Amino acid sequence: xxxxxxxxxxxxxxxxxxxxxxxxxxxxxxxxxxxxxxxxxxxxxxxxxxxxxxxxxxxxxxxxxxxxxxxxxxxxxxxxxxxxxxxxxxxxxxxxxxxxxxxxxxxxxxxxxxxxxxxxxxxxxxxxxxxxxxxxxxxxxxxxxxxxxxxxxxxxxxxxxxxxxxxxxxxxxxxxxxxxxxxxxxxxxxxxxxxxxxxxxxxxxxxxxxxxxxxxxxxxxxxxxxxxxxxxxxxxxxxx
Amino acid sequence: xxxxxxxxxxxxxxxxxxxxxxxxxxxxxxxxxxxxxxxxxxxxxxxxxxxxxxxxxxxxxxxxxxxxxxxxxxxxxxxxxxxxxxxxxxxxxxxxxxxxxxxxxxxxxxxxxxxxxxxxxxxxxxxxxxxxxxxxxxxxxxxxxxxxxxxxxxxxxxxxxxxxxxxxxxxxxxxxxxxxxxxxxxxxxxxxxxxxxxxxxxxxxxxxxxxxxxxxxxxxxxxxxxxxxxxxxxxxxxxx
DNA sequence: TTAAAACTGTAACGAATGTTACAAAGCGGA
DNA sequence: TCCGCTTTGTAACATTCGTTACAGTTTTAA
Numbered sequence: 001x002x003x004x005x006x007x008x009x010x011x012x013x014x015x016x017x018x019x020x021x022x023x024x025x026x027x028x029x030x031x032x033x034x035x036x037x038x039x040x041x042x043x044x045x046x047x048x049x050x051x052x053x054x055x056x057x058x059x060x061x062x063x064x065x066x067x068x069x070x071x072x073x074x075x076x077x078x079x080x081x082x083x084x085x086x087x088x089x090x091x092x093x094x095x096x097x098x099x100x101x102x103x104x105x106x107x108x109x110x111x112x113x114x115x116x117x118x119x120x121x122x123x124x125x126x127x128x129x130x131x132x133x134x135x136x137x138x139x140x141x142x143x144x145x146x147x148x149x150x151x152x153x154x155x156x157x158x159x160x161x162x163x164x165x166x167x168x169x170x171x172x173x174x175x176x177x178x179x180x181x182x183x184x185x186x187x188x189x190x191x192x193x194x195x196x197x198x199x200x201x202x203x204x205x206x207x208x209x210x211x212x213x214x215x216x217x218x219x220x221x222x223x224x225x226x227x228x229x230x231x232x233x234x235x236x237x238x239x240x
Numbered sequence: 241x242x243x244x245x246x247x248x249x250x251x252x253x254x255x256x257x258x259x260x261x262x263x264x265x266x267x268x269x270x271x272x273x274x275x276x277x278x279x280x281x282x283x284x285x286x287x288x289x290x291x292x293x294x295x296x297x298x299x300x301x302x303x304x305x306x307x308x309x310x311x312x313x314x315x316x317x318x319x320x321x322x323x324x325x326x327x328x329x330x331x332x333x334x335x336x337x338x339x340x341x342x343x344x345x346x347x348x349x350x351x352x353x354x355x356x357x358x359x360x361x362x363x364x365x366x367x368x369x370x371x372x373x374x375x376x377x378x379x380x381x382x383x384x385x386x387x388x389x390x391x392x393x394x395x396x397x398x399x400x401x402x403x404x405x406x407x408x409x410x411x412x413x414x415x416x417x418x419x420x421x422x423x424x425x426x427x428x429x430x431x432x433x434x435x436x437x438x439x440x441x442x443x444x445x446x447x448x449x450x451x452x453x454x455x456x457x458x459x460x461x462x463x464x465x466x467x468x469x470x471x472x473x474x475x476x477x478x479x480x
Numbered sequence: 481t482t483a484a485a486a487c488t489g490t491a492a493c494g495a496a497t498g499t500t501a502c503a504a505a506g507c508g509g510a
Numbered sequence: 511t512c513c514g515c516t517t518t519g520t521a522a523c524a525t526t527c528g529t530t531a532c533a534g535t536t537t538t539a540a
Contacts, residue, residue: 149341
């Protein structure tokens with residue numbers, strides 16, 4: 001049993017304390033009282049580091065041998081292209097764990113470059129220490145399994161979505177999912193531009209597809225409001 | 241502590257015994273001795289069920305509240321379309337765990353329909369009992385975390401692959417990955433048809449793309465054998 | 481109210497790919 | 511060797527989508 005390595009080192013300006021009342025709202029520590037969490041953290045090694053806005057947190061390719069949790073502020077994950085061009089993948093705010101799928105598994109390298117989008121604090125727990133936590137507390141074990149499983153499920157969903165080839169299929173799938181079992185098929189949507197980005201297509205192409213589907217009597221489009229008129233035909237679109 | 245519920249029920253012909261020497265080669269139980277595994281299984285409830293070739297194992301949509309491990313034979317996973325048309329997703333042979341990402345997480349339903357592709361035996365461990373195993377044995381915990389994390393990583397890779405829009409980009413990414421750091425860029429491949437299926441494109445389209453890339457001096461194609469001639473240009477293809 | 485910005489609808493054109501079809505080349509077994 | 515099967519190369523045509531451009535509409539802010 002040991003105290004945090006740096007509790008005595010608060011004079012170093014890139015170090016700070018954990019905030020149990022914030023961390024316990026993180027998916028990994030959900031359901032644990034702030035007091036209980038503080039007690040658990042006294043039994044393991046960890047660090048808390050501060051980052052300024054724009055500062056690099058981890059570089060893509062670095063070995064991922066520690067769990068990082070955003071305790072304060074927000075960070076973004078970017079993927080580096082073959083040339084060096086970066087593409088933003090994800091935004092993450094406190095309290096949120098980073099790269100939970102890369103702490104274990106075959107490929108223990110960060111797939112993305114992470115940098116702070118505002119002044120931020122991150123808690124860094126070495127893998128071995130985190131395993132201790134998992135063994136100490138069944139709730140954390142369950143939370144972590146849920147987190148990582150939910151991520152795998154999310155990816156599976158995204159893959160399924162990408163398996164729809166045409167824009168009309170994507171629209172149909174999206175609308176049918178949104179409508180669910182409701183037979184009153186009045187649906188509201190976000191902006192067309194955002195929808196297009198989510199579908200990975202251009203805005204004019206999405207508008208054209210919507211227009212054609214309206215002409216075919218499948219839906220009724222009024223700017224941001226879309227009404228499903230013919231669920232049967234929509235389903236047939238997805239059969240291919 | 242209790243014995244398997246059905247050790248005494250061997251007269252029922254759809255029931256069988258576990259085979260520790262096979263199961264310990266499964267990703268979940270890797271590194272555990274057959275004897276150790278047999279002992280662990282004596283401390284939990286579980287079932288072993290036999291299936292005939294073609295028989296249904298689980299239906300898509302069923303609640304996933306147990307871990308299934310193929311102990312003998314092989315099964316296939318199929319996704320059901322909106323209409324009822326099925327698409328084969330994956331083949332799995334013994335000893336392999338099924339749907340490890342759906343035992344935990346938000347969506348506790350099987351996303352696929354599983355059926356036996358040969359006479360098969362599956363070990364079924366209720367979720368609660370499996371959690372016991374995770375707590376009893378740190379190796380199993382580590383194995384399971386690795387399994388599910390590796391799956392998430394695999395899906396991430398597949399998503400990245402799908403993010404390449406054109407066929408030429410997919411080819412370039414595939415070949416550069418395959419070539420790795422080897423500068424002697426002689427590469428062997430599988431059949432064009434299989435490659436096309438893997439890329440999610442049609443065979444003639446793939447052949448056309450290969451032909452064009454050969455004409456541009458990027459590669460040299462001789463049926464199943466592909467030689468990379470210009471790595472720099474290949475990389476530029478991926479910058480887009 | 482009014483001007484600027486953001487959003488939406490639409491059109492023409494070109495690039496990429498699917499579809500279909502057919503011929504040539506390799507491969508295996510009788 | 512010869513026949514049949516699989517794989518590969520190629521071509522013409524249709525479809526889908528991206529690109530670019532522009533005009534009309536709605537929202538926002540001054």
